[in-house]
Amino acid sequence: MVNAIEIRDLCKSYPGFTLDHLNMTLPTGYILGLVGENGAGKSTTIRLLLDLIRRDSGEISVLGNDPAESDASWKNDIGVVLDSMGLPLTVNAVQVGKMMADAFSRWDAEKYDYYLDRFDVPRDRRFGEMSNGTKMKLGIAIALSHDAKLLILDEATNGLDPLVRDDVNEVLMEFTREENRSILISSHIVSDLEKICDYIAFLHKGKLMLCEEKDVLSSQYGILSCSEDVLETVAPEAVIHVTRNTYGCRAVVRRDSIPEGHSADPIMIEELFVLMAKEGEQP
């Protein structure tokens, strides 16, 4: 089966930023969470996938299409919500529905109505008068209403309150229950990604630090509380991050490198990423 997304050696440079030989795969039927600090390259990666910006080098395949070479019809198969919804400020949800019916070949007006009700999006309010959260909910309703095979969400749930976010997360998991449907989602809210994602990719300053199955991540890394002497017996490449205090060391390490007689505490993925980002900043 074709992977939903394949990225090979993808490079893109701006003044002050370089996306550096990115390699990443989203297998069909799974959810991949893209995390990283502001400016890490998440939005750049997503915009390259959508051919909104041109790559300097590398290869991209989205649902088997090279976005830079294919005609635009392949976008019927993807639902996209970017961090800011770019609809005319004076249109309402009903008019947006008519525009989308003209744009997408498999637009499902009933499903759109269903999601407007489910997300409590007012039909008669102008887009410019909607709150940021409502705008995002409208975007998610659009993305879910044209039988897409792949959802690409860039910080789409960040403006939502916890209740709606929970509902959206549920909808996203429902989406992938149907065969051959995949999601790429970037977010700062790692706890949400931890709930719904099968794979996690961590970008830091334009470089992919890791891309791994979520369960493997949790099982491979742990927190080792020990003395400096014990830490010195751990292979340096297995130590992700160390904090030292008067009682000893607290280190994020690969579990397979822990010295005999010691054990590591479980680590939350959010904690792991914060520590890895800090490690990345060290000289």
Added chain:
Amino acid sequence: MKALFRKDIYEITTSLKSVILIWLIFPIVAAINPNASYFVLYIGLLAGTLSSTLISYEEREKWPLFAGTLPVSRKQIVTERYLLTLLLVLAATAIGGLVLLSYHLRGYSEYASIGLLVQNFSTSLVMPSLLLPFTYRYGIEKSRYIVMFLVIGIALGSQSLSSIFERKDGIMDPTLPLIVIGCLVLFGLSYLFSVKWYQQHDIA
């Protein structure tokens, strides 16, 4: 492309109501008073510059990013905008034609100059032809400086051609068809440049 047309119609009928109002009032003013025949030129110029006004709204609303996620190509996005511009300019020219016809029917034939109609059509088409490619390449902000030069250039150009446009003896000047053809060729070349430049453009 139908979605793009629909979006533009929504945008014009909601955000740009003043334009519609001018389109309604100016021809009436021109029709009532033959001395105000130049009012028909305004609706043509409005038609010609409406595409840039729409792009300015779109940049503010981040529409290009959203449009880039839809199953429409960049070529279709540019094509729709040029077709819309052409339709609006033709509509403005037709309205101008009706105003001039009203002069003729009411016995003011000396004001019913075909030159005025050609001037209406050509200046309305030259403006977007020169402006749109730069807008698609550099964005509306940077293109504003180019607009200023264009307005001055077009004003001077119209001035120098006024002897052709203002001929009121009812005989068509032989250069008028050439001017129309030249404007259409310029519009076509402008479209090709816009497509090429927008396809290379990073949408941020």
